[in-house]
Amino acid sequence: MDNTEIPGNILDPNCPSRVVFQRIGDKWASLVIQVLGDGPVRFSELRKMVNVVTPKVLTQTLRALERDGLITRTVHAQVPPRVDYELTAMGESLLQPLTMLRHWAESHVPTILEARDAYDEAQDEALLGSP
Amino acid sequence: MDNTEIPGNILDPNCPSRVVFQRIGDKWASLVIQVLGDGPVRFSELRKMVNVVTPKVLTQTLRALERDGLITRTVHAQVPPRVDYELTAMGESLLQPLTMLRHWAESHVPTILEARDAYDEAQDEALLGSP
DNA sequence: GAACCTAGTTACCTTAGGGATACTGATATC
DNA sequence: GATATCAGTATCCCTAAGGTAACTAGGTTC
Incomplete structure (x- = not known):
């Protein structure tokens, strides 16, 4: 069986x-994973690094990742509370393909953005030509 | 500069x-890209392969990919019409990271699904414990 | 001239994702 | 007793993504 074939169970x-x-x-999940690539980070730190995400949305993101077994959530019995988020082994294993994709992105996104501009301009001109 | 660092322009x-x-x-874009990995495919064929996508949604997907310069759209002056979609060089270069991600997916998704089930069950029990 | 082919549109609807804002709870410090 | 810290919840809102169903255009075949 060819290892690169496209699976048929697309409907599933x-x-x-x-x-x-x-x-x-x-929107935030892959970013969080990459931030956690350097080690455990607590909630408030995550908020700062991910810059403007609201606590509700960050919590949603973290819960989803935890549910998928990609990160762990550790509550320290302290006051004020401290909660650390950390990649699981599976989460770490995702870093590699994710990084590859990010590298692809970094080297090709400028071209993509140019393509978008060119496409949009062509569209505008077509509209002007037949109003 | 460390090649694996996380870019700071997350807000951008x-x-x-x-x-x-x-x-x-x-939902459909990466699937279309992988289908086109084997060579040009016409609209109707794409619909069959991607199975239940409606023409409107498939068109949307294809237009977005075309706009990004990842695929080309070739109209053949025939009747009935024939339109072929094909990966550009950039589109092809995306196949590799995409395939890596797909392989990661294929080997880890069973674990993810188990993790979800376990998480959901734990949630249910917690709810039953304190109603 | 009726029906069929492909590659789409058009109009309409529903839902989920994401966001803004304000509030809670437990404790320690002033 | 007021205030601060941290990790969230609760409530409400809005938009965009995706989907359904029906229709179009241009020509060919029966």
Whole structure:
């Protein structure tokens, strides 16, 4: 069986690609994973690094990642509370493909943005030509 | 400069990762790219392969990929019409990281699904314990 | 001239994702 | 007793993504 073939169970909501690509597409999830790549980070630090995400949305993101077994949540019995988030082994294993994708992004996004501009301009001109 | 560092321009809507991760997260886009990995495919064929996507949504997806310079659209002057979609060089270069991610997905998604079940069960029990 | 083909549109609807804002609870410090 | 810290909740809102269903255009075949 060819290892690169495209799986046929695309309809299946549990289709591997579907499940993972959804997580990746999540606005903050992949960012959080990459931030956690350097070691455990507490909630408030995460908020600062991810800059303007609201606590509700950050919590949603973290819960989803925890549910998927990609990160762990550790509550320290302190006051004020301290909660650390950390990648699991599986979470860490995701870093590599994620980093590859990020590198691809960094080297190609300028071209993508140019393509968008060119496309949009062509569209505008077409509209002006036949109003 | 460390090649694996996390870029700071996360706020920037044009942040490379943001742009690419969004495309990947698109429900059909990454699937279409992988289908086109074997060569040009016409609209109707694409519909069959991607199985239940409606023409409107498929068109949206294809237009977005075309706009980003990842695929080309070729109209053949025939009747009935024939339109072929094909990866550009940039589109092809995306296949590699995408395939890596798919392989990661295929080997880890079963674990993810188990983790979800376990998490959800734990949640249910917690709710039953303190109603 | 009726029906069929492909590659789309058009109009409409529903839901989920994300966001803004304000509040809670437990404790320690002033 | 007022205030601060931290890690969240609760409530409400808005938009965009995705989906359904029906229709169009241009030409060909029966």
